[in-house]
Amino acid sequence: MFEAAEYIGIIAFAMSGFFIATRNKLDFLGVLISVFLTALGGGIIRDVIVDKTPYTFTHNTPALIIVAVMILLVIFRFNKKESIENKPLFILSDSIGLISFSITGALIALEHNLNLTGVLTLSFITAVGGGIMRDVIINEIPFVLKTGFYGTIALLIGSILFVLDSYEMVNIYTLSMVFVLGVMLRLVAYYKTCIPEQLYL
Numbered sequence: 001m002f003e004a005a006e007y008i009g010i011i012a013f014a015m016s017g018f019f020i021a022t023r024n025k026l027d028f029l030g031v032l033i034s035v036f037l038t039a040l041g042g043g044i045i046r047d048v049i050v051d052k053t054p055y056t057f058t059h060n061t062p063a064l065i066i067v068a069v070m071i072l073l074v075i076f077r078f079n080k081k082e083s084i085e086n087k088p089l090f091i092l093s094d095s096i097g098l099i100s101f102s103i104t105g106a107l108i109a110l111e112h113n114l115n116l117t118g119v120l121t122l123s124f125i126t127a128v129g130g131g132i133m134r135d136v137i138i139n140e141i142p143f144v145l146k147t148g149f150y151g152t153i154a155l156l157i158g159s160i161l162f163v164l165d166s167y168e169m170v171n172i173y174t175l176s177m178v179f180v181l182g183v184m185l186r187l188v189a190y191y192k193t194c195i196p197e198q199l200y201l
Helices: 002-023 028-049 061-075 088-111 116-137 150-166 172-199
Strands: none
Touching: 002 028, 002 061, 002 088, 002 116, 028 061, 028 088, 028 116, 088 116, 088 150, 088 172, 116 150, 150 172
16 A cells, blocks of 8 residues: 555656756756656655665666656646646645655664664654755755745654554555545645735745
């Protein structure tokens, strides 16, 4: 279940990187770097921190997903269309990706017996690290620092899993509850904060 959610997240983050790159009129290499960093950058940093060969470098699926997303977006000329970043389906898939990556980062930290600081760091980096690198490269204020409750949710997920692990309560049932509640919280936070702000733009 979480592997499927993670792939949905890769698709959503790849789309986000694509739209931001085309909005900034980057060339093909710039678009490729933006998409790659957004979708996979956080996971690469996470794996390097725990002294593990990045999953992206040992499995072909993530790269194939990115290539497929880019090809489809170009074929259907999404680079010429208005951004869909604020559309409901995209927000939902992006939220699923955010929560699944937060959970993945926290679980890997717990597997390596890291303390609370380590769990929070890996949860946060896995979820938003790629987006931060992308925004820094294209000279923008990182998205996570200016949108509703985005990075904070990654830290919250990490904290919850750390507490659950302390009581040996990390299992498929508790992970499912954290996942569902995390997605719901992100959606509520988005529509409570971002939408009212957009009405005044």
